[in-house]
Amino acid sequence: MKCDLIVVGGGPGGSMAAKTAASAGLKVVMLEKRQEIGDPVRCAEGVSMKGLNRMVKPEPKWISSVVKGARIYAPDGKRVVMSESSSGNGYILERKVFDRGLAMQAAQAGAKVLVKTRALGLLRKDGAISGVSALRIGEPLQIEAPLIIGADGVESKVGRWAGIDTTLKLPDIESCAQFLVHDASIDDEYTEFFLGNSIAPSGYVWSFPKGEKLANIGLGIQGSRSKPGEAVRLLRQFMKTRFPNGKVVEMVVGGDPCSGPIDSAIADGVMLVGDAAHQTDPFTGGGILNAMQAGIIAGEVAAEAITACDVSRSGLKEYDDRWKEDIGKIIAKSFQLKEFFVKLTDKDLNHLIGSMAKEDMSKMDLAGMLRVLFRLNPKLLWGLKSLII
Amino acid sequence: MLTVNRYKCCYCGACVAVCPTCSLELVETWLEVSAECKECGLCTKICPVGALEVEA
């Protein structure tokens, strides 16, 4: 099999790359090792409405619910309520349907989608990358192409095969566990975040409502503070105290990169997209929209590079320049925020959330909240001055 | 030796991401461990369900 571009991985990053490149006229093959795209899910499924709408027209069946705002709880139970209306509301997606929907769009744009097809390594001819060797429903398959996009998620190998070391160090990955829970006390319109070093060390617990009293309730803890089975153990403990009658109908686990931007996501004949390039927001853990945005950029650069017959590192440099300028800047800022917040004690967290008790946060987004926090707690947050002001 | 408890593993790939020797491969619903494993134990720490163990 021969083509212009092979995309490894059929998540949001891979599908947007394949769709963009195919729409620009390239012959594209997208490989997905799973037999069902998007399943099992490794995600809490929250995205900003505005961010998603900018890139695709969402189909109603992709969306479980629309949320109006967020409540953040300090370890002592004090809370602050934020409305996202100033920055637009949030969607809680149904990723099994969403991921497949994006893959469908890639296929409709002309990309060939191969499921249950796992990339095993890169092919080389005279030193240059010449394709991918794969296993398709258990049978060996060689696909020839001068250019590869690695959108193979947190467990990415494409970068490592091409000489980009994407191994995550323990402090740079969150170990996560999540239950899909039915509970009468779930508020269908608000996301909730619970902070505290005993409930989620250097991370947080989230509750993202999916409608009809269902919610993704999960937590992430910094890898360096994790031990075997800790994420699931802590989640069970949280459920016991906060949702003792909650009925668990699904379980999700996963690793979420939080390393900050990598130096370069390209090599000769290779570009990395999404979790494979650690493009997740290190502070919030959100990676869907960043992966999609990077996928679009990589798809456009792929089309230019193939037309110009230059898929060398220098021919692909535009991809590095563009994603760094776009999502890279925010990822870098978020990394600094994360590095600061993971060090806070429960006393600090109580103090910070408590300080906002008299403020009207109802029209505020995250950036606005950080500015208020800084005004009220300049001493504690001095280290973040350059990020916030 | 690194052992994988297949009854616990939820095939999420977090362990694959942290392995410094690239010794783990997630094949859809199971993990393969290659001979390059140095038994450093990093993967055991990140596993959300505790499916991995380095045994003496």
Ligand SMILES: Cc1cc2nc3c(=O)[nH]c(=O)nc-3n(C[C@H](O)[C@H](O)[C@H](O)COP(=O)(O)OP(=O)(O)OC[C@H]3O[C@@H](n4cnc5c(N)ncnc54)[C@H](O)[C@@H]3O)c2cc1C
């Ligand atoms: C518990 C948890 C909660 C999260 N919550 C949120 C959230 O609420 N909002 C948000 O925006 N983000 C969230 N994220 C992050 C988000 O899930 C990821 O950032 C996003 O899925 C990245 O998309 P991607 O396309 O880069 O990779 P993925 O969606 O992981 O897709 C990669 C694909 O590549 C395939 N693949 C891997 N290796 C190969 C191979 N060798 N051959 C063929 N195919 C291969 C995989 O099977 C997979 O389908 C969360 C993550 C976790 C773990």
Ligand code: SF4
């Ligand atoms: S981290 Fe644990 S649950 Fe995830 S794939 Fe590895 S062994 Fe399985």
Ligand code: SF4
């Ligand atoms: S023990 Fe160390 S070398 Fe072996 S698979 Fe785990 S992380 Fe890799």
